[in-house]
């Protein structure tokens with residue numbers, strides 16, 4: 001087992017507030033799924049299996065709870081194999097998103113979906129992600145520019161700005177490059193509960209029982225202030241039938 005995945009799994013097991021926050025995310029992801037075969041890309045510590053039944057979990061790192069060890073940029077599946085691909089905090093870790101979306105387009109059935117729940121960069125979250133988080137936020141790049149593939153690259157290397165750029169400033173360029181996809185959902189999420197929970201960090205500023213009331217309160221505010229203060233971006237795209 002990769003040591004980092006084992007460490008994240010330990011934090012998951014010992015942190016009820018994190019599980020409360022993530023179970024809400026899993027519920028949203030499940031609601032976005034088609035019925036049929038689902039592949040999770042970048043399954044990591046494997047927690048999504050608690051809420052999403054029959055998901056096949058893939059990661060480039062090894063762990064006993066994962067089903068397939070492979071690279072998202074070269075997927076070992078036949079064409080038209082899946083109804084759903086789930087990426088939870090993974091798109092911004094992939095080195096070359098172009099290669100991934102080509103593969104995704106190949107292995108998805110017509111009408112199949114790519115469901116992505118990722119960091120979202122807003123004026124408020126930028127401040128926190130930029131100054132208080134170890135992963136970089138690099139906004140002045142073109143996420144569709146081809147990068148070379150470095151076999152020595154750490155799969156935890158990332159640019160947290162990629163999802164926001166890809167489905168914001170570069171959204172038209174994305175759908176020109178991948179005309180077989182259309183966007184069916186784009187939402188800003190996570191105002192208080194997620195950042196205050198500390199995520200996979202060891203600390204939390206809130207007790208588990210405050211999570212559900214906070215999420216209810218967020219639901220009311222998100223349509224108004226999500227794009228200025230949300231910490232996450234939830235995007236679903238669909239392959240044309």
Ligand SMILES: C[S@@+](CC[C@H](N)C(=O)[O-])C[C@H]1O[C@@H](n2cnc3c(N)ncnc32)[C@H](O)[C@@H]1O
Pocket residue numbers: 041042043044045046047058059060061070071072073087088089090093094095155156
């Ligand atoms: C931040 S973790 C997210 C893990 C999990 N989805 C979660 O929400 O807890 C990112 C994961 O993506 C994986 N990853 C990064 N690049 C990948 C690639 N090219 N192919 C497959 N998995 C990759 C990493 O190994 C890591 O487990």
